[in-house]
Amino acid sequence: MKKDIQIPEVTNVEIAVVYEYNDIYKTNDWNIYIINKKEVDLEMVVIVSQGFNDTKTTSLLRKKIEKLPANSFAKVEFIQPELFKLHNRFHVTFFERNTLFDKTFLFEKDTVKEGALRMIPELNKRGILAI
Numbered sequence: 001m002k003k004d005i006q007i008p009e010v011t012n013v014e015i016a017v018v019y020e021y022n023d024i025y026k027t028n029d030w031n032i033y034i035i036n037k038k039e040v041d042l043e044m045v046v047i048v049s050q051g052f053n054d055t056k057t058t059s060l061l062r063k064k065i066e067k068l069p070a071n072s073f074a075k076v077e078f079i080q081p082e083l084f085k086l087h088n089r090f091h092v093t094f095f096e097r098n099t100l101f102d103k104t105f106l107f108e109k110d111t112v113k114e115g116a117l118r119m120i121p122e123l124n125k126r127g128i129l130a131i
Contacts, residue, residue: 010103012037015047015090016120017079017112018127030084030112032076034068034092035122042068045094047076051086053109058083068094073123084112090130105130 014035022029032049036042045065051058063076079088087109093102107130117126 008099008101010092010101013042013092013094013101013103014122015076015092015105015130016123016127017107017130018120018123018125019114019117020125030079030081032079032090033073033123033127034065034076035073035120036068036070037122038096039070040096041070042094042096045092047093048091049077049089051083051088053086056086058086071122085109088112107131 014037016033016035018031018033019028020031021027034045034047043066045068047063047065049061049063061077065074068074076090084107088107090105091102092105093100095101107128112128116128118128119125120127120129
């Protein structure tokens, strides 16, 4: 029954937080991106995010992307710096060739900061990849 269910491992999909300049508001903002490093499109991508610690939990935020083309990325959401004091979880579910995949990505509390930024080649921007 339950032991017979095989859940395939997710590879070549990443969640990143990026510190970038906002041309409209003339500010530096933190944004969340999903990166598809696969050679195939991802379909029906659903991302559910939530911040939490031992005493606080934020409300759930959901984002759906109909199709994320191969070797591409998409901006998911703006994230307020105050949330970096919490663990931030991103549960990603998608179809790849009619197979359902899911993975939970995590930014641990106090790990997202300007000093930790590294170049993310797929985005050509500085950011931090989730674990």
